[in-house]
Amino acid sequence: MDKIKVLLVEDEDVLAMIIAETLGKRGFEIKIAKNGVEGWSMFNQLKPDICIIDIMMPRKDGISLLQDIRKVDEFIPAIFLTAKSQTEDVLKGFEAGADDYMKKPFSMEELILRLKSMMRRKIPGIITNSPVQEVSNKIGPYEFNHKKLELMFENSTIALSQREADLLALLLQHKNSILDRNIALLKLWGDDNIFNARSMDVYISRLRKYFVKDTHVEILNIRGQGYKLID
Template identity: 40%
Template sequence: MRNKILLAEDETTLSTIISETLEDEGYEVIAVTNGVDGLEAFRSEHPDMIIADVMMPRMDGFEMARHIRNADPDVPLIFLTALSSISDIETGFDIGADDYLKKPFKMRELILRIRALLKRRNVSGIREEALEKNEITIGEYIFDAIGNKLTHGSHVLELSRIEAMILLFLINHKGITVRSSELMEFVWQHDDYYNRNSLHGYIHKLRKHLRHDPNISIINLRGIGYRLAITT
């Protein structure tokens, strides 16, 4: 399922460029040109992320964000604006912005920030599920993402913190190929040659840990990354 992004931007040309670029990246975009329509779209479409200009007609981005934050304190929110004073930036973050991008900006920078925020939200969601249930089911296994434990039948295996982080990330993107660089940034906050070798070693260990269920596999797409596949 594609992540749904609500884009509230009254500059038609910029809105079109952002929408087309994000759709090319695989996102679904709902584009509106003012805060009133943005708030209505938020309530009806339940987007996974909000990107909002600040200076918009009918209702500005700050006011729209206040209403959204009252309804959902966790949905990722990025402000796009030409306003550059420290007080404006402080206002945005006080309202609950996760990020603040000044115009003009590079589309690649926006895409990277979107990916980072959605990744953080998705992983956080799985951790909350683990806290409530204290377990995540993976085929024949039960994974305790908080206690770093993997259970198969009566056998309980203690995972290292890094093994647990990698497994959690793969579960969160089950069936999707994740780039090695994304995994390294998530685990070590850095992508380099040494971490790449370490990642390969940890993947090898996780495959051994999961070998008792033949329906589970961690597929290596050479030069790209890994995919957790579970067949039934």
């Protein structure tokens, strides 16, 4: 099996070296960029399997870098590193397309676990106790194919990210009933903390936009409980 290629964009030399040495010993192939401009160039050359990006960097910050990456690759897993704990910074990262974040200082073992978890999610069918749907599922006039990461409406097809598809699959399993918020967070994010909860809200908002072509399909926010997909 080929090594997982990791692009690390981090301007702190010592931290970058520690991460590179640790991941290298665990079988990852890692390349380091020292700023966002270098990271963008290296991303296009390397075609990595996963990105680790520091938010605060010279020349081009991590959020701007990920926004550029998402224009050409919607699905590559990306994790932010941040020294800031403010909710708004984490939210900006999720809105830019981040899948996860870690606040400095962090455990190398935890980073490795999160990377492995994110790579498993990249492969269809890794929702706990939830096999991938190999056939299309009807959601009102839409057809959803979890395996292909596609949501179809008439003659148009919306390409979904793995996280969007996994979340929609959970909603579909609980169609017309409540999907418990904490259960969804634990299954997809592995933790129900406030930052992951805000991230899920961002993904719910994205999914709602995909269903605007038919007003009968709704994703309702059930206050204090979770979400309900109705069609």
